[in-house]
Amino acid sequence: MSLQTRFMLHVIVLLTVLVLLIFFVIELRERDAIFEEQKSKGVLIAKNIAQLNLQPLIQWDEEGIQRNIEEQVNGEVVYVIFYNRFNNLFVATPFIRDYEENYRYGRLGEDADRETFLFEKKDLLDRDTGQILRVLEIEVPIFAGDSPSRWGSIMIGLSLEEMRAEIRQTRFWLVVIHGIGLLVGIGGAILLARRIANPLKRLAEGTEKISKGDFYHKIPITSQDEIGNLAQSFNEMSHQLLLTRERMEEAHRKLIQAEKLASIGRLAAGIAHEIRNPLTSVKLNIQKLLQSNRLDKIEEEHLGLSQKGITQMEKFVKELLSFTRDSELNLEQFSIEQIVDEAVKMMADSLELKKVTLEKNIEEGLPQVLVDGDKLRQVFLNILRNAYEAVEEGGKINLSLSYFQEDSIGKIRILISDNGSGIPAHDREVIFELFYTTKSSGIGLGLANARKIIEEHKGSIKVRDKEGEGTSFEIIIPSEEEK
Numbered sequence: 001m002s003l004q005t006r007f008m009l010h011v012i013v014l015l016t017v018l019v020l021l022i023f024f025v026i027e028l029r030e031r032d033a034i035f036e037e038q039k040s041k042g043v044l045i046a047k048n049i050a051q052l053n054l055q056p057l058i059q060w061d062e063e064g065i066q067r068n069i070e071e072q073v074n075g076e077v078v079y080v081i082f083y084n085r086f087n088n089l090f091v092a093t094p095f096i097r098d099y100e101e102n103y104r105y106g107r108l109g110e111d112a113d114r115e116t117f118l119f120e121k122k123d124l125l126d127r128d129t130g131q132i133l134r135v136l137e138i139e140v141p142i143f144a145g146d147s148p149s150r151w152g153s154i155m156i157g158l159s160l161e162e163m164r165a166e167i168r169q170t171r172f173w174l175v176v177i178h179g180i181g182l183l184v185g186i187g188g189a190i191l192l193a194r195r196i197a198n199p200l201k202r203l204a205e206g207t208e209k210i211s212k213g214d215f216y217h218k219i220p221i222t223s224q225d226e227i228g229n230l231a232q233s234f235n236e237m238s239h240q241l242l243l244t245r246e247r248m249e250e251a252h253r254k255l256i257q258a259e260k261l262a263s264i265g266r267l268a269a270g271i272a273h274e275i276r277n278p279l280t281s282v283k284l285n286i287q288k289l290l291q292s293n294r295l296d297k298i299e300e301e302h303l304g305l306s307q308k309g310i311t312q313m314e315k316f317v318k319e320l321l322s323f324t325r326d327s328e329l330n331l332e333q334f335s336i337e338q339i340v341d342e343a344v345k346m347m348a349d350s351l352e353l354k355k356v357t358l359e360k361n362i363e364e365g366l367p368q369v370l371v372d373g374d375k376l377r378q379v380f381l382n383i384l385r386n387a388y389e390a391v392e393e394g395g396k397i398n399l400s401l402s403y404f405q406e407d408s409i410g411k412i413r414i415l416i417s418d419n420g421s422g423i424p425a426h427d428r429e430v431i432f433e434l435f436y437t438t439k440s441s442g443i444g445l446g447l448a449n450a451r452k453i454i455e456e457h458k459g460s461i462k463v464r465d466k467e468g469e470g471t472s473f474e475i476i477i478p479s480e481e482e483k
């Protein structure tokens, strides 16, 4: 059974018991009140009839009384009996004739005073209709004027039908009111159960999602109470989990990278060691041959090509060695603008040849930074060269430098954008991997090297989403004060 149903059931049972209890208490009290009212009313009627017959009573005018009382019985007053001071039946309405045996004597005692009344509930058979009549019998003493001695007494039978009808009506309204109360209460209980259970349900769903690894799931906070606080703590927890997972993934990536680098480093050192000497002797011998002037044109061309190949091999070995060597950063105060300018200068001839325009956008008053100038220049050069390689003839490269603060730490942002071939979204992470290249003559070292150097500077490098064609690289380096 769900929490919501259980809660609802409990509240409904409780409510029903409560409503029934209240109903019975009110019903009992109402019945008592109506009965008391009926009693007072009966006493009044009896006294009234006695008063009306006082004169004929004093004169012992039996017939006059008989006439009077026969007129006074109606639906409500079923019968009237007069007893004399000896408690003997004096005059009675015809109804009593059938029960004369029972009503021969009055029941008031010798000492009965003006405030003594006798009550009794009776069930009598109405011989005319054959129905049982419920009556309240009231006996009241009769005093003539201020005389202290009692003349006799009067007994009337008051029909309880009216009272019962009144009780029935009261009960009907009580049922209606309590029924409505119960319905409203149940409706309220259902609403309340939903209000409490729904956020809990969402929490439960959220936990399930998190347990399946969806740390992006957020639970909407719909109230400011304990449940709202729980949802908030829950969201904070999933956020922390997300951050932890990201940090772990990053650490994992770095670990793999480090392992890769270590094995490549060993391999590279081995290759360099094995290849370097034979390569140098091959290069020297080719140079000697070319200088000897003993070769014809075609032989010279072939050897020239071999020499180029060997130069390329030398470059590869050198870059590999530079990448794997764990050299310390050589930190000095530099203006980033100056380093960027040097890299641009080194590219100037190539850019001119391909008619590529380079636009610079440099914020004024950039602070100096404590960096390894040579390594950073290498980074900018690698990215500029990639941009240059990606654009068509007459393409555009955009370079911008700006300062900003994040978590009260000053940082410098370097943006290098081009309008070249662009990088598909799913390749944006792999391009930084070692040996990832899409170029026939590429090695796939440029960006891997760039990232390694930037991370050594506690900065970051990534490809930004770029509207339209082309690519945009963003490098962020903390400025020197905070390092």
Ligand SMILES: Nc1ncnc2c1ncn2[C@@H]1O[C@H](COP(=O)(O)OP(=O)(O)OP(=O)(O)O)[C@@H](O)[C@H]1O
Binding pocket: 382, 386, 387, 388, 390, 418, 420, 421, 422, 423, 431, 432, 436, 437, 438, 439, 441, 442, 443, 444, 445, 446, 447, 448, 470, 471
């Ligand atoms: N500006 C750019 N526009 C389009 N693609 C790019 C750009 N920069 C990098 N790339 C992609 O990223 C890949 C990896 O670049 P990276 O510089 O690491 O290696 P490479 O340029 O191929 O070789 P090299 O080691 O000679 O630099 C490239 O092969 C290319 O596919």
Ligand SMILES: [Mg+2]
Binding pocket: 382, 385, 386, 442, 446, 447
């Ligand atoms: Mg490159």
